[in-house]
Amino acid sequence: xxxxxxxxxxxxxxxxxxxxxxxxxxxxxxxxxxxxxxxxxxxxxxxxxxxxxxxxxxxxxxxxxxxxxxxxxxxxxxxxxxxxxxxxxxxxxxxxxxxxxxxxxxxxxxxxxxxxxxxxxxxxxxxxxxxxxxxxxxxxxxxxxxxxxxxxxxxxxxxxxxxxxxxxxxxxxxxxxxxxxxxxxxxxxxxxxxxxxxxxxxxxxxxxxxxxxxxxxxxxxxxxxxxxxxxxxxxxxxxxxxxxxxxxxxxxxxxxxxxxxxxxxxxxxxxxxxxxxxxxxxxxxxxxxxxxxxxxxxxxxxxxxxxxxxxxxxxxxxxxxxxxxxxxxxxxxxxxxxxxxxx
Amino acid sequence: xxxxxxxxxxxxxxxxxxxxxxxxxxxxxxxxxxxxxxxxxxxxxxxxxxxxxxxxxxxxxxxxxxxxxxxxxxxxxxxxxxxxxxxxxxxxxxxxxxxxxxxxxxxxxxxxxxxxxxxxxxxxxxxxxxxxxxxxxxxxxxxxxxxxxxxxxxxxxxxxxxxxxxxxxxxxxxxxxxxxxxxxxxxxxxxxxxxxxxxxxxxxxxxxxxxxxxxxxxxxxxxxxxxxxxxxxxxxxxxxxxxxxxxxxxxxxxxxxxxxxxxxxxxxxxxxxxxxx
Numbered sequence: 001x002x003x004x005x006x007x008x009x010x011x012x013x014x015x016x017x018x019x020x021x022x023x024x025x026x027x028x029x030x031x032x033x034x035x036x037x038x039x040x041x042x043x044x045x046x047x048x049x050x051x052x053x054x055x056x057x058x059x060x061x062x063x064x065x066x067x068x069x070x071x072x073x074x075x076x077x078x079x080x081x082x083x084x085x086x087x088x089x090x091x092x093x094x095x096x097x098x099x100x101x102x103x104x105x106x107x108x109x110x111x112x113x114x115x116x117x118x119x120x121x122x123x124x125x126x127x128x129x130x131x132x133x134x135x136x137x138x139x140x141x142x143x144x145x146x147x148x149x150x151x152x153x154x155x156x157x158x159x160x161x162x163x164x165x166x167x168x169x170x171x172x173x174x175x176x177x178x179x180x181x182x183x184x185x186x187x188x189x190x191x192x193x194x195x196x197x198x199x200x201x202x203x204x205x206x207x208x209x210x211x212x213x214x215x216x217x218x219x220x221x222x223x224x225x226x227x228x229x230x231x232x233x234x235x236x237x238x239x240x241x242x243x244x245x246x247x248x249x250x251x252x253x254x255x256x257x258x259x260x261x262x263x264x265x266x267x268x269x270x271x272x273x274x275x276x277x278x279x280x281x282x283x284x285x286x287x288x289x290x291x292x293x294x295x296x297x298x299x300x301x302x303x304x305x306x307x308x309x310x311x312x313x314x315x316x317x318x319x320x321x322x323x324x325x326x327x328x329x330x331x332x333x334x335x336x337x338x339x340x341x342x343x
Numbered sequence: 344x345x346x347x348x349x350x351x352x353x354x355x356x357x358x359x360x361x362x363x364x365x366x367x368x369x370x371x372x373x374x375x376x377x378x379x380x381x382x383x384x385x386x387x388x389x390x391x392x393x394x395x396x397x398x399x400x401x402x403x404x405x406x407x408x409x410x411x412x413x414x415x416x417x418x419x420x421x422x423x424x425x426x427x428x429x430x431x432x433x434x435x436x437x438x439x440x441x442x443x444x445x446x447x448x449x450x451x452x453x454x455x456x457x458x459x460x461x462x463x464x465x466x467x468x469x470x471x472x473x474x475x476x477x478x479x480x481x482x483x484x485x486x487x488x489x490x491x492x493x494x495x496x497x498x499x500x501x502x503x504x505x506x507x508x509x510x511x512x513x514x515x516x517x518x519x520x521x522x523x524x525x526x527x528x529x530x531x532x533x534x535x536x537x538x539x540x541x542x543x544x545x546x547x548x549x550x551x552x553x554x555x556x557x558x559x560x561x562x563x564x565x566x567x568x569x570x571x572x573x574x575x576x577x578x579x580x581x582x583x584x585x586x587x588x589x590x591x592x593x594x595x596x597x598x599x600x601x602x603x604x605x606x607x608x609x610x611x612x613x614x615x616x617x618x619x620x
Contacts, residue, residue, distance in 0.1 A: 087464055089618060109367040109466040117464040123457035127380035136379060139372035140465035188465075 037064040040192055040223050041086060045095035048081050048247075055081040057247035058095070065191070068224040070234045070241030072329075074337050078247040079227035080120060083194050086225065087117055100191065113141060116185030116193040116222075120200070122177045124169045130180060131156060131165040138187040151187060158213065159183035175206030182213065192223045199233060211236055231329040243336050250336040255329050262335055263327040264289050266305035270298045270312065270319040280317065287311045294339070301327070365615065366470035373462065373475020374482075392443060392483070393490050396436040400494070403554060404428050415556075417578070418587030426500040430580035431553040433491050433509060434516055438544075438573060440487040441517035444480035445524035446540055450531055459618060469614035473607065477521045484517025485510070495584075503586030512583055516576040519599040522606025529613035547573045572602060 041063040048056040056078040063069045071079045084090035085097060088104030088111050097104060104111040125133050134152040135145070156162045159179040164172065172180065178198065185193060198214070199207040214237055218224055228234055234241055235255045243250045243258070251258055268288065272280050274296060281293045288302030302308035305324030312319065404425030416422040452458035462472055488510050495501050524540075531537050551573040557565050568574050579595035582588055 089463055109468055112464060113466045115464075119457075119460070119464070121457070123461040125376070125380070125458060125461070126456060128376070132379055136372070136376045137461075137465065139375055140369070140462055140467050142367070142369050142372065142466060 037066060039063060040065045040100050041069075041225070042098045043082075043095065044097075046082070046085065046092055046097055047094045048078070048085060048090065049093045054247050056085070056092075059242075059244070059247070059249050060095075061242055061249070061252070063223060063225065065223055066218075066221050068218050068226065068237055068239045070238035071225070071227040071244060072229065072231075072234055072241055072333060073227075073244035074229065076246075077244045077337070079244060080196055082244075083196050083225070083227060086192075087115055087194060088112060113188060114191045116188065116190035118178075118181050118185050118193070118195045118198055120196040122181050124177060124180060124184070126169045128169070129165070130161060130167050130169060130172070133169065133180065134184055134187055137184045141188045143188065148187070155183040155186055158186070158216075160209070173206075175202050175209065178202060178206065178210060179213065182210070186217070190222065192225060193217065195224060195226045197227055197229070199228070199230065207233070231333055235329050243333060245337040251332070258332050259327050259329060262332040264301035265303045265327055266301075266308075267325055267327050267331060268300040268302060268305040268308045268312075269321075269323040269325070270300065271296065271321045272298065272317075272319050283315065283317060284312065287315075301331070365468045365611065367466050367468050368471070369467055370471045370474035370478065372467065373472055374478050377475065377479040392436075392440055393487055395439070396432040396487075396491055397494055399432050400425065400429055400498075404432075404500075405498075416585050416587070417582045417589075418585055420585070420587075422502070422585065423500070425498065426502065426584070427581070428554055429495050429498075429500045430509060430584040431551075431577040433488060433495070433513055434573060434576035434580045435548050435553065436487045436491050437484045437513040437517040438520045438548075438576065440484040441480040441519075441521035442524045442540070442544070444483050445477065445521040446528045447537065449476060449525050449528045450537055453529065453617075454532070459614070463618045469618060470611050473525060473610045473614055476525060477518070477607070477610070480521035480524070481514055481517050484521070485514050488513030488517075501584065503584070505586030506584050508583045509580050512579055515596070515599050515603075516579070519572060519576075519602035519606065522603050522610060524606075526606055526609030526613050529610065529617060547571055551577050553577055572598065575599065 039062040041061075043062075044060050046056055046059050047054065055076075059078075059082070061069075071082060073079050081090060085092050086099060086104060088099075088108035091105055099111045100114060102111050125136065128136055131152050134155055135148045138148040138151065139145075153162070153165075156165055159182065161172075161176060161180060161183065164176065169177065169180070182195075182198070195214070199210050202210065211233070214224065218237070224237065226234075226237060238255060240252070240254050241258070242252045251262060253261065271277070277293060277295065277298055280298060281291060284291055284298065284300065288300040288308045290301040292299040292301070300308050300312075309322055309324060312322075404423075404427075408424035408428075411424040413421040414424055414427045416427065459472055463469065492501075492506070492510055492513075495506075527540070528537075531540075551568055551571060553573075557568060557574070560568065575595040575598045579592065579599075582592055582595075
């Protein structure tokens with residue numbers, strides 16, 4: 001991945017030639033994330049309606065170059081629809097969208113020339129072998145074979161699939177298919193990589209290998225746009241994220257900032273048994289910053305979980321089990337999007 | 344990065360604003376993919392598609408032909424029954440070859456392999472995909488036609504040098520069916536619906552003056568059959584095979600040109616609706 005160094009060099013050269021900031025650079029200052037980096041994606045009042053259903057409802061966001069940006073939300077929140085609009089394969093109902101200064105709707109092929117896409121479901125070409133998948137996909141971008149042959153080998157190495165180069169796609173495991181899909185999305189050296197639930201359905205080993213590969217890409221300067229409903233994945237990979245629900249942005253910020261803003265530092269989880277959980281809430285009033293009663297347990301959000309537990313026992317309550325843990329993005333997510341199922 | 348920014352076809356595209364996001368002049372990548380896939384998987388199907396009309400020719404032309412004797416050809420001359428039905432079978436073969444690729448193959452790629460979904464996330468536009476897939480169908484049509492024409496030659500059924508033109512004419516027929524077939528397939532969602540295509544094709548194969556002249560039918564049925572595409576293909580190839588042309592030849596060719604134009608419009612519009620919604 002030498003792309004990062006090359007593009008740095010180019011930015012440097014441009015800076016020498018034009019001391020005044022370019023329009024894209026001044027635009028990025030609105031994002032408030034990093035004033036020095038131009039935003040590669042800029043969405044304003046983006047809306048997508050399918051008949052009566054508004055899948056994406058008036059959302060605005062900016063993504064500066066090199067950032068790893070997450071879209072979090074329950075099923076049907078509008079994450080995939082947003083991704084499709086960025087790729088120019090779904091037409092927006094209203095609003096504006098600019099990908100590296102281009103409208104993906106009118107400049108679809110040009111925008112996609114700089115995008116890598118990892119769809120939710122693998123759509124590898126099962127009629128082709130592993131290495132052929134990479135080469136043929138590169139041909140779709142109009143890239144020459146003299147470039148694609150060494151590039152395919154490099155990407156097989158990156159995806160740890162070199163010894164599978166001439167295997168059939170069928171013969172790969174789920175994790176291998178996912179890695180091949182990611183390798184395939186990199187064939188055109190994209191500046192932006194769209195990952196729609198990249199690790200859904202993978203075992204922990206496969207997920208960790210994938211995270212490692214994605215982190216390397218981020219280090220090389222690729223902008224990552226990622227949807228997920230794994231909170232640990234978002235905490236691992238995202239510099240900044242938006243939580244979407246029913247097509248709207250519920251919150252925006254870095255994982256740490258979101259936890260600070262929408263949850264406490266620690267969470268105390270208590271179990272009193274299914275019958276008592278519901279009624280015990282009254283007796284716990286005043287402990288911690290906030291209290292949440294669930295069918296199977298009671299959650300107490302507090303700055304200091306241990307001292308909250310002491311207060312509980314001081315009131316003469318004896319929980320069957322107790323657990324003090326750090327607040328996670330999952331707490332934020334559930335607080336913002338609710339606990340009911342939204343199928 | 345220089346590879347991308349330097350030689351990329353997308354930059355050329357900026358000038359070609361007319362087709363915007365529909366076309367990036369890279370249908371050859373779709374063709375290349377098809378050839379690479381055919382290399383490993385579909386050989387057997389290709390072979391069986393070639394033998395089908397040959398078997399029909401042997402059974403009906405040579406076998407039944409021995410009790411039928413000679414029949415009247417397009418120019419009024421007497422020709423053997425085998426020579427009469429061979430061009431018709433060639434038209435059917437071109438149709439089948441083109442339709443196999445543009446219906447069943449396309450149906451599978453669209454609904455199960457999600458192939459087009461992947462293609463359209465690259466620089467390719469729906470028109471690149473349509474042109475590429477149709478070209479592959481034509482290639483198959485050309486292979487079948489060349490093989491079958493060679494068989495006709497070996498069996499002594501070609502009486503005129505004009506007959507060599509049945510090969511490009513077969514490609515024209517294949518083009519008409521392929522461009523329409525892909526558009527129609529885009530409406531199909533289940534295997535049951537795909538069977539409707541066969542339900543339409545079998546009677547067209549049997550009754551389009553393939554094995555006997557159109558004059559056996561009452562007038563109304565004749566009009567109906569003359570509206571169907573295969574009849575025009577059968578008549579066109581039959582005329583070419585004996586080198587006997589008439590104003591009707593131009594009508595047959597025109598029929599296919601119109602069919603191709605409408606078919607490509609339909610297919611592109613459908614791909615756009617399905618994948619760029």
